[in-house]
Amino acid sequence: MRLARPEQPLDDSWQQLPVQRRGACRTGISFRPRQVEAFGLDGQATLGELLSFPFELIRLAAYWDRVELRGGVFDTGELDWQL
Numbered sequence: 001m002r003l004a005r006p007e008q009p010l011d012d013s014w015q016q017l018p019v020q021r022r023g024a025c026r027t028g029i030s031f032r033p034r035q036v037e038a039f040g041l042d043g044q045a046t047l048g049e050l051l052s053f054p055f056e057l058i059r060l061a062a063y064w065d066r067v068e069l070r071g072g073v074f075d076t077g078e079l080d081w082q083l
Contacts, residue, residue, distance in 0.1 A: 033082075066078055
């Protein structure tokens, strides 16, 4: 891969640009069972512990290969306990 030279010389003018407020910020987490398992943790216990913290948002991961175990056979058990 070959990178082209910038059309304008680089400088530090970006440091002077004003930053606009975006409004209220909300804190949240993503819960991914495969990552929990990779750490050797229990999924339900870990999610329970995370929910004891004051996060406003939580994103749950759904893995299709765990929902549709084989063609036309669905198991939503993992998502059920998360919800």
